[in-house]
Amino acid sequence: MPVLSKDAPQYNFKVTKTAAPLRHSVTESIRNSIAAGIYKAGDRLTERDLCEMTGVSRTAVREALRQLESEGMIHVLPHRGPIVAGVTPEQAEGIYQVRMELEGLASELFAQRATPADHKALRKAFKKMKDSSTSTDSIVRLKAKNDFYDCLISGAYNEALGQTLSMLNSRIMVLRxxxxxxPGRTVQSMEELSELVELLVARKDAEARKAAIKHVSNAAKVAIGILRAQFEEAAAE
Known part of the structure; x- marks a missing residue:
């Protein structure tokens, strides 16, 4: 299992036994460990380490790994087992292209269909996300952002849209x-999403769609730029 320096944030990936399906909780825990950078692209995921990290059985870990493989977050290689899948700049560009269309549609539908209760939930999720944006714990930040998007998708009332975004969620989390x-992207992101929330609640569907696409486009430019720099650095070594 990767060893973090003493100055690195200390995460707890133990799975809490709740009413939710255990596989879902274990999958989320391993997914979060990858998004937080505990496991990086190319790292091998051993069942023993994952059992120790999550506090669950090998059976539960294997079920979670199968789910993450179906999401494209890990690959299973002959004689090596599961490893964390990398995202190339080209793959990231494709993911962002799809995400722009889907989140643009989700925002348009939310503006048209959301109830007052949905508006309240979205504002609450946005406040939580904004409050957590300065946290040094990347898991706290990512969970808050996931909760915000869950509210957005729920209020769009389109099951197929929600299912499609759910399948992309693992890679979207890593790219987020x-x-x-x-530097500065977190502040800019909060400003963009604040504008989006106001348009959604005001039921300005066309403008909300444009704002959502603009937000994803700006995130894409930053993430793809970082990935290209990383790939160029690796190629030069």
Whole structure:
């Protein structure tokens, strides 16, 4: 299992036994450990380490790994087992292109269909996300952002849209973490999403769609730039 320096944030990936399906909780825990950079692209995921990290059985870990493989977050290689999948700049560009369209549509539908209760939940999630934006714990930040998007998608009332975004969520999480590495991007992101929330609640569907696409486009430029720099650095070594 990767060893962090003493100055690195200390994360707890133990799975809490709740009413939710155990596989879902274990999958989320391993997914978060990858998004937080505990495991990086190319790192091998051993069942023993994952059992120790999550506090669950090998059976539960294996089920979670199968789910993450289906999401494209890990690859299973012959004689090596599961490893963390990398995201190339070209793959990231494709993901962001799809994300622009889907989140633009989600925002348009939310503006048209959301109830007052949905508006309240979205504002609450945005406040939580904004409050957590200065946290040094990347998991706290990512969870808050995921909660915000869950509210957005829920209020769009389109099951197929939600399912499609859910399948992309693992890689979107990694790319979000990548884009937020850039200085100033967190502040800019909060400003963009604040504008989006106001348009959503005001039911300005066309403008909300444009604002959502602009937000994803700005995140794409930052994340893809970071990935290209990383790939160039690796190629030069």
């Amino acid at each position: 973490a990548t884009s937020l590495q850039a």
